[in-house]
Amino acid sequence: MAEEVISLRNVSVHxxxxxxxxxxSLSINRHDFxxxxxxxxxxxxxxxxxILGLVKPDRGEVRVFGGDPLQNWRYIGYVPQYSLFDQNFPISVLDVVLTGRAGQALFKRYTGQDKKLALSALEMVGMLPLKEREIGRLSGGQQQRVFIARALAAEPDxxxxxxPAAGIDSLMQTEFYELLERLKQIMTIVMVSHDITAVSAHVSKIACLNRRLFYHDSKELMSEDLEAAYQCPVELIAHGIPHRVLREH
Ligand SMILES: Nc1ncnc2c1ncn2[C@@H]1O[C@H](COP(=O)(O)OP(=O)(O)O)[C@@H](O)[C@H]1O
Ligand SMILES: [Mg+2]
Known part of the structure; x- marks a missing residue:
């Protein structure tokens, strides 16, 4: 039986x-994408x-690895929507990734093991050759990879x-999705996006959220769900692609 890693039950937030x-309500199993x-x-x-426990629901229940989200956040790697850092801050790529090893400690001395994990995370995202580069001197797509490496360095499940793909050019997007293809072999991924076409090509399950979640535990999206979520005819957002198009051929 599939192992459930995250569950939301009747969650409401105001x-x-x-x-x-x-x-x-949403149930996420190990190795879902x-x-x-x-x-x-x-x-x-x-x-x-x-899911991270940063916002507490007014109603409903959230479980992460069977417990409270805040107790189990170490299993979760998070790459926020906008990377909040000063572009001029002179910090190297490797140092950014190392902060992923800091955990809750505000001031931490990194161990050899921390460094090893940071380097292997950089290797995984193809950024090892640029490890000494200042983060602010990288392109948007390269920075995105570094922030993913930062999350990976914490060895999340x-x-x-x-x-993640917003604001990166189409060539970098191709590379980015190749990276996701590799990552999805080894971990559970929840990816928020508004690029339906790109998302549907890579994920194993798809959900549509507009205050309410429209979800059928599959990759199929019903045009009714899309219309309910976007509150406009599907044609407007999917360029006339009929429903079930998201199923794998
Ligand atoms: N900290 C906050 N305080 C008040 N309103 C917020 C806060 N964060 C988000 N919102 C509002 O909640 C709604 C959902 O925001 P968000 O979760 O960021 O949506 P999405 O990521 O789908 O664009 C928006 O109307 C936004 O303005
Ligand atoms: Mg958002």
């Missing part, structure tokens, strides 16, 4: 009285923060990616 997530699509403001980033 910000100042405004519902952001409503009655969301789930794509979550939906319009801007639909609650996608909030959903990831609920689950990787949460929030709009």
């Amino acid at each position: 910000y100042g009285g405004m519902p952001v997530l409503e009655d969301v 789930i794509g979550i699509i939906g319009p801007n403001g639909g609650g996608k980033s909030t959903l990831l923060k609920v 689950v990787l949460l990616l929030d709009e």
